[in-house]
Amino acid sequence: MLSIATWNIHKGFSQFNRRMVVHELRERLRALDADIVFLQEVQGRHERHAEAHADWPAEPQHEFLAEDVWANHAYGRNMVYDHGHHGNAILARYPILSSHNQDVTRLRFEKRGLLHCTVGVPGLPLPLHCVCAHLSLFGRSRRHQYAALAEFIEANVPTAAPLIIAGDFNDWRGRACDLLAPRLGLQEAFASAAARPSRSFPAALPLFRLDRIYVRGLSVEDCAVHHGPPWSSVSDHAALSAHLSFVPEAVRRAPETIVAVA
Secondary structure, eight states: OEEEEEEEOGGGBOGGGOSBOHHHHHHHHHHHTOSEEEEEEEEEEEHHHHHHOTTOOSSOHHHHHHTTTOSEEEEEEEEEETTEEEEEEEEESSOEEEEEEEEOOOBTTBOOEEEEEEEOOTTOSSOEEEEEEEOOSSHHHHHHHHHHHHHHHHHHSOTTSOEEEEEEOOOTTOHHHHHHHHHHTOEETTOOTTOOOOOOBSTTSOOBOOEEEEEESEEEEEEEEEOSTTGGGTOSSOEEEEEEEEOOGGGOOOOOOOEEEO
16 A cells, blocks of 8 residues: 655745745644655745744755655755745655656746656555646646646656656646546546546635646555645645555556545
């Protein structure tokens, strides 16, 4: 069994940037107890925040969040500015064998990337390929990024290798499932015959299906959306989590999806 989570952490600030909450966020991540965590809007460096907040972590956020729990981590820097940078991160209990940040930017003012890691997971015959994604706010740009993501997967991930793609797709209209799933053979973790991807934004009372977990070569045993207090006090997005198991291609079947609210 493999447990995973994905969360847009809003650079360590609460909704509308009212409070710096990176310490509370670390405790919430630990409560999820996931083996692999996919994070978006991770602050790698921000000199102004460091000056303004006495308890701002000295190390990059992904290192601070991973400390003592996830021995392995990778960071993909996307948006760079004079006083810092932010991007995506993957935290893992298992060895990260390789990492690469693929630029999929379409607009100069909206830098986006795909952080791709291979992870050595006990019980899996091949390395697990993990892609942490944060896609554009704009539909036309997202369509180009779906194509770029598909092309990247087809070029870099063997069809027999287990694959997880997770993150903030900003997919207001649900086009990612239509465009990506058939081409890449993906299953959306929360989708079954009678369900669509779960609502994850805003975290206090989710209305929009922005965040995703897609899998291939893995079976979804259960999944949950973590919204409302105390989750909504530390990010504007709800966290998503799932428990996955490896099933050989010959006996793989569509699992019954259990959606729980924590």
